[in-house]
Amino acid sequence: MAKTIQEINEKIKSGKAVVYTAEExxxxxxxxxxxxxxAEVDVVTTGTFAPMCSSGAYFxxxxxNPRIKLGGGSVTLNDIPVYTGFAAVDFFVGATAIPDDxxxxxxxxxxxxxxxxxxxxxxxxxxxxQLLARAYGTDCYPRRKLETxxxxxxMNEAMLFNMRNGYQNYNVAVNLSDRIIYTYMxxxxxxxxxxxxxxxxxxxxxxxxxxxxxxxxxTRIFLGGGVGYxxxxxxxxxxxxxxxxRGVPRMGAGTLAVMGDLKQMNARWLRGASFSGYGVTLAVxxxxxxxxxxxxxxxxxxxxxxxxxAQVVDYSxxxxxxxxxxxxxxxxxQLKSGSITVKDKKVPTAGLSSYARAREVASTLKNWIAEGxxxxxxxxxxxxxxxxxxxxxxxQERPIFNNARVAVx
Amino acid sequence: xxxKRLVFNxxxxxxxxxxxxxxxxxxxLKINILRxxxxxxxxxxxxxxxSGKKQNxxxxxxxxxxxxLDIKPLAQDVQWDAEKCIACTACCSVCPTGALSVTxxxxxxxxxxxxxxxxxxxxxxxPYEAMQIEF
Ligand code: SF4
Ligand code: SF4
Numbered sequence: 228m229a230k231t232i233q234e235i236n237e238k239i240k241s242g243k244a245v246v247y248t249a250e251e252x253x254x255x256x257x258x259x260x261x262x263x264x265x266a267e268v269d270v271v272t273t274g275t276f277a278p279m280c281s282s283g284a285y286f287x288x289x290x291x292n293p294r295i296k297l298g299g300g301s302v303t304l305n306d307i308p309v310y311t312g313f314a315a316v317d318f319f320v321g322a323t324a325i326p327d328d329x330x331x332x333x334x335x336x337x338x339x340x341x342x343x344x345x346x347x348x349x350x351x352x353x354x355x356x357q358l359l360a361r362a363y364g365t366d367c368y369p370r371r372k373l374e375t376x377x378x379x380x381x382m383n384e385a386m387l388f389n390m391r392n393g394y395q396n397y398n399v400a401v402n403l404s405d406r407i408i409y410t411y412m413x414x415x416x417x418x419x420x421x422x423x424x425x426x427x428x429x430x431x432x433x434x435x436x437x438x439x440x441x442x443x444x445x446t447r448i449f450l451g452g453g454v455g456y457x458x459x460x461x462x463x464x465x466x467x468x469x470x471x472x473r474g475v476p477r478m479g480a481g482t483l484a485v486m487g488d489l490k491q492m493n494a495r496w497l498r499g500a501s502f503s504g505y506g507v508t509l510a511v512x513x514x515x516x517x518x519x520x521x522x523x524x525x526x527x528x529x530x531x532x533x534x535x536x537a538q539v540v541d542y543s544x545x546x547x548x549x550x551x552x553x554x555x556x557x558x559x560x561q562l563k564s565g566s567i568t569v570k571d572k573k574v575p576t577a578g579l580s581s582y583a584r585a586r587e588v589a590s591t592l593k594n595w596i597a598e599g600x601x602x603x604x605x606x607x608x609x610x611x612x613x614x615x616x617x618x619x620x621x622x623q624e625r626p627i628f629n630n631a632r633v634a635v636x
Numbered sequence: 637x638x639x640k641r642l643v644f645n646x647x648x649x650x651x652x653x654x655x656x657x658x659x660x661x662x663x664x665l666k667i668n669i670l671r672x673x674x675x676x677x678x679x680x681x682x683x684x685x686x687s688g689k690k691q692n693x694x695x696x697x698x699x700x701x702x703x704x705l706d707i708k709p710l711a712q713d714v715q716w717d718a719e720k721c722i723a724c725t726a727c728c729s730v731c732p733t734g735a736l737s738v739t740x741x742x743x744x745x746x747x748x749x750x751x752x753x754x755x756x757x758x759x760x761x762x763p764y765e766a767m768q769i770e771f
Contacts, residue, residue: 276722278763336760413726414761421729498722500763510722510764563743565729577729579763581722582743 229521232441232605235269239599244269246596248589249430249517249528256529265525270596270603273432273528274449274514274588277425277580278500280411281391281462282322282509284347284489287383288358290316295370300362303327304377307346315368319388320346322499322509335504336409342507345499347387350379351451352494385489387451387497391461393513395433395481396537399424399557399576401569404543409504413579415542422539422567422574427585428532428559432515433481435528437474438613439466441518443606448485449514449592452496454601455487457515460610465619475530477556478538481610485513496588512584514592518603532559539569549621639687641670642697645706645732645755646680655700656682663696664688673753679732681753683710706755713770714754716747721766727758736767 238244245268247255252271256264288297296315303309306326310319324343331337350356360373379385400412401422408415413423428434436442446457461482468480496512519525538553540546557567562576595601611617625634646655651674659665671683686693701707716736723745727736735751736758738744758767 277724338760413763414730416730423726423729498764501765502763503760508763564740565738575729577727578725578743581724583723583745586742 232518232603235518236602238269239596239602242599244596246270246272246593248593249273249435250586252528253531256525261522261525265519265522268519268525271435271517271519271528272514272589272592273430273435273517274585274592275393275427275431275580276512276584276588277510278508279389279392279511280323280508282389282511283320283343284385284387285317285319286385288316288377289383291370291373293370294368295360295362295373296365296368297360297362300360302360304358305346305356307343322347323507325507332504337504339501339507342499344507344509347509348494348497348499351489351492351497353379379490386486387489387492388486389511390484391463391482392485392511393432393483394479396476397425397479398540399537399562400542401539401554401574402543403541408543410542411502411505412542414503419569419572419574422569422576423579424537424562424576425579427580427582428535429530430585430589432513434475434530434535435517437476437527439481439610441524442515443609445604445607446515447604449588450485450487451512452493453487453491455485458484458486460484463619464611464617466611466613466615467618471534473530473534475535477536512588514588516592516596516603532563535559637687638690638693639685640693641685641710643708643710643755644682644684647704648677648679650704651680655703655705659696659700663692663699665692665696681755708756714752715768715770717766717768720764721745722764727761727767730757730761732757
């Protein structure tokens, strides 16, 4: 018998909801059978904790006296340049921003010890940051310089806003060349000496609702240790990719844009990360509850690491030069076993997404729901699915000829 | 005379080659082996004190690194910060000794200090500064 989200919420409020994590549900479904499990279980909680570069946060720091127009000026927080192209005292910090004087990759591989991701972590941890600002001065905002310590609690708004998180599946990265390479998928040793992957597999949010039946705009989620919301599809959302029989994409597909109030988040779930030779990012903890409306949803959440496959991609040649193709398909069960076989060679595997922490996210969210402190929300609109026709397009470059003012096709 | 305390990391294909012997005989270096760990089919590690004339030392070390030996100054100690570690497992596939390892059931990561040979391979790999060297 089908359930509604309202009915599930009533059960959550009365403390009677039956909740399992996306890992636990696998054995529940096996022992009870899918039909019975679907009738008994109300919610399955998912989780992931991984580097997600398209993350950031916006802030309103309040007006100084006399007033200063940061908009159009230049502002750094702990030497990290922030984006000020907004009203007087709003700005945006991106996770991958780095100080102007960071040597970057001049001495290769660069270390990238501190960037936007670390700044967000420090602010959430309650630490003081240095705000330095230069502005051009106007009649209404006369001040041209500002230097002050600032903390999260001093700000008016501090909102995490991530335009692409929670990638539904991802590549497995290897290096076919004969030199070591430093990538966003970690350090890849030459001649297939290691492989890295980045998904929580059977615990990953969008792999438990592969066709976005319940996860949509307005879905309330675990975000960075607090509560957040799905605001829309994420950038590069690409639902129309090859899928398995159960609808699970065989490669990177859907993504989510999410946001939430930073002041109620926790630095354990927002961690700055430094990738040697690549740059800075932010590891974000996300957990999404999946309502078990019917047997179909139960079946989706009972997906195991054996049912989810990913494509092995060479990051020395194929990835940088957009050469399509895969060196093979492997399951997350194989990836998590510690080695896979690529081109007849046994290759040790390592994650970038923490499965141990993904479990912690899923069980924290499970506890919130079980104790009645977290209710499910009905999506206002779905995120586009396979039939939407949305495709992730490459950039078509069109050369700009000398002094042209008008684009020609 | 110059003296250096170094860690020689041998890739598996060099383990059976008499590199140390060649350093002594062909480059006239004095080599005092402080620690050694050689396991078939795995990276081997020698912690050595090398001394000799400056130019011999430079030439000898060049010869060894050209062979494919990974030579590092001796780091005294490698520490794992359990609080900073997020158990991503990235380091576990590069750690040659299994000092950093994963329990496959729950994918938790642990560090066995006794197995660590301070090869430092994990240091640039960890994005969260959980692996640190103390000199
Ligand atoms: S230094 Fe790191 S990689 Fe090397 S043995 Fe110790 S833990 Fe393993
Ligand atoms: S790379 Fe760092 S964070 Fe990841 S498991 Fe190793 S020590 Fe922990």
